[in-house]
Every structure is written in C-alpha cells, then in structure tokens.
Amino acid sequence: MTDTCVIGWPISHSRSPLIHNYWRTYHDIPGTYEKYPVEPEALADFIKALPTSKYIGCNVTIPHKETVVRSVDSLDQIAINIGAANTVFIRQGKTHATSTDAIGFIENLKQNVPNFRFIGKTVTILGAGGSAKSLIAGLLAENVSTIKIYNRTAEKSAALTAQFGPKIQPILPGNITTELNHCDLLINTTSLGMVGQPPLTIDIDSLKSTAVVADIVYAPLVTDFLRRAERRGHTIVPGLGMLLHQAVGGFELWHGVKPKVTSALFALVEADLQNKTLK
Numbered sequence: 130m131t132d133t134c135v136i137g138w139p140i141s142h143s144r145s146p147l148i149h150n151y152w153r154t155y156h157d158i159p160g161t162y163e164k165y166p167v168e169p170e171a172l173a174d175f176i177k178a179l180p181t182s183k184y185i186g187c188n189v190t191i192p193h194k195e196t197v198v199r200s201v202d203s204l205d206q207i208a209i210n211i212g213a214a215n216t217v218f219i220r221q222g223k224t225h226a227t228s229t230d231a232i233g234f235i236e237n238l239k240q241n242v243p244n245f246r247f248i249g250k251t252v253t254i255l256g257a258g259g260s261a262k263s264l265i266a267g268l269l270a271e272n273v274s275t276i277k278i279y280n281r282t283a284e285k286s287a288a289l290t291a292q293f294g295p296k297i298q299p300i301l302p303g304n305i306t307t308e309l310n311h312c313d314l315l316i317n318t319t320s321l322g323m324v325g326q327p328p329l330t331i332d333i334d335s336l337k338s339t340a341v342v343a344d345i346v347y348a349p350l351v352t353d354f355l356r357r358a359e360r361r362g363h364t365i366v367p368g369l370g371m372l373l374h375q376a377v378g379g380f381e382l383w384h385g386v387k388p389k390v391t392s393a394l395f396a397l398v399e400a401d402l403q404n405k406t407l408k
C-alpha cells in the first residue's frame with residue numbers, strides 16, 4: 130500500500146498529482162497520488178479513517194489547512210507554531226501533521242538566490258493570512274532580524290506580533306514607502322496578481338536597490354509585481370518553485386526518499402500551468 134492523495138474543497142486545480150506522480154515514476158514507487166475532494170464537514174472523519182484506508186498519507190489544501198490541526202493525533206512544532214498543516218502521515222497507526230510551506234519558500238529562495246544571507250535581514254511581507262504565517266515561521270528559523278507586515282486589515286498584522294513575538298512589526302498604512310527603503314527582501318503573500326484577481330499595485334519606487342523580491346503566486350508564472358521589480362533591477366523569485374519544494378517533505382515522509390526539484394520537473398509543471406492558464 131503506497132497510495133497518497135491531496136484533499137481540498139474544491140481540489141480539481143491542484144498540481145500536486147503532477148509533481149508526486151513524476152517523482153513516483155522516477156523513484157519506481159508503485160501506486161498513485163490522487164486528488165480527493167473532501168467537504169469541510171467530512172474532514173474529521175476522513176482523517177480518522179486514514180490509518181485504515183488505502184492511503185499512507187495526504188497533502189491538505191484550501192480550506193482545510195487550519196482545521197486539520199484539530200483532527201490529527203499529533204502535530205510537530207512547526208505546525209503548532211503556524212497553527213496550520215499541509216501534510217499528514219501515519220506512524221504506528223496514528224495520524225501526524227506538519228507544514229512544509231515554510232521550508233518550501235526558504236528552499237525556493239535559496240535555489241533562486243544562492244548568495245542571499247537571511248541572518249540579520251529586514252523582510253517585508255505583504256499580507257497577513259495563512260501563507261504569511263508559514264513564511265514568518267520559516268524566516269524566523271533562518272534568523273532574520275525583523276519582519277515587517279503590511280496588510281489591508283491592520284488587526285491581522287498586529288495579531289502576528291502577538292503570535293510570533295517582537296521581531297514581527299506591523300507597518301502603518303502611510304509608512305510603506307519609508308519602510309521599503311530599509312527592506313532586504315519583499316514578499317507578496319496576498320492573492321493579488323493571481324489570474325482572475327485584482328493586480329498588486331503597491332508602489333515599489335522607494336525599494337532599496339539591492340532588495341530581493343518574491344511572490345508566492347505562481348499563476349501567472351511571473352506576476353506583474355515581479356515584472357515591475359525586475360525592470361527596476363531587483364533579483365526576483367517566482368512562486369512556482371515554492372510549490373515544488375513544499376512537496377519534497379511529504380514525499381520523503383511517506384516514501385523514505387528525498388526527491389529532487391529538477392529543471393525537468395519545473396518545466397513539466399510550468400508547461401501544464403501555461404496550458405491551463407491559456408485555455
């Protein structure tokens with residue numbers, strides 16, 4: 130029994146099967162990785178039944194990432210810190226959950242900008258939702274000095290300071306221009322700029338010239354926000370690599386093999402996204 134799946138509601142747009150089944154073929158692992166639609170009301174029962182099902186684990190996506198932490202038998206420290214999980218695995222008949230989003234972001238940044246040093250850096254995050262929380266956990270583990278949060282809903286930025294401590298500092302609405310002057314790494318975690326969503330129009334003219342600019346949005350592959358940054362001479366980090374790197378941890382937990390994010394895998398998922406986005 131080696132089957133795995135991704136659960137969500139809806140789940141039809143997930144690229145995870147493409148990634149995991151590519152690695153399965155490469156590593157000669159039988160079985161399949163499937164999309165499995167699970168309604169919010171059915172989540173707890175699905176997780177409870179997982180150890181006796183045909184699945185040896187699953188990925189968890191929208192809208193279950195936060196609710197799943199209440200359904201599993203145990204959480205690792207990163208899932209506790211973030212308050213969310215995206216990967217469930219089974220050990221001795223019990224369900225365990227972790228989040229690989231943080232490591233996915235960090236590994237993607239390291240692959241794209243090998244000379245970037247996190248220690249002591251000032252990071253600005255746009256957005257204060259679930260993705261922002263994952264990135265904060267990852268960035269704190271890399272010992273950045275300060276993480277400034279700029280969000281439409283100010284209370285949510287303040288709540289992140291309460292959750293993660295004084296290194297997390299909300300940016301007041303009028304102060305973003307000044308803050309960007311001191312920013313070493315600027316990251317968009319909002320859905321703005323994604324296909325079908327409004328554009329991200331934040332003015333980056335005051336951004337420090339050496340700042341690296343990242344976006345977790347991967348459809349389109351390079352967002353307008355990143356294109357603007359690239360035109361100003363910034364090194365940019367598109368979001369697709371994070372999707373690929375976050376998948377590594379689950380595959381390793383389920384199958385005991387650490388798969389590689391290769392240019393061939395990147396091209397496969399990129400082609401699929403381009404195909405579907407154009408349709």
Ligand code: ATR
Nearest residue numbers: 256257258259260261280281282285318319320321
């Ligand atoms: P995720 O898990 O992907 O982070 P989320 O928790 O729903 O998703 O968070 C989405 C983020 O995008 C939030 O920071 C949200 O801002 P609010 O906290 O004010 O809701 C931000 N966002 C989404 N749509 C937005 C919009 N039209 N303008 C500005 N921010 C937006």
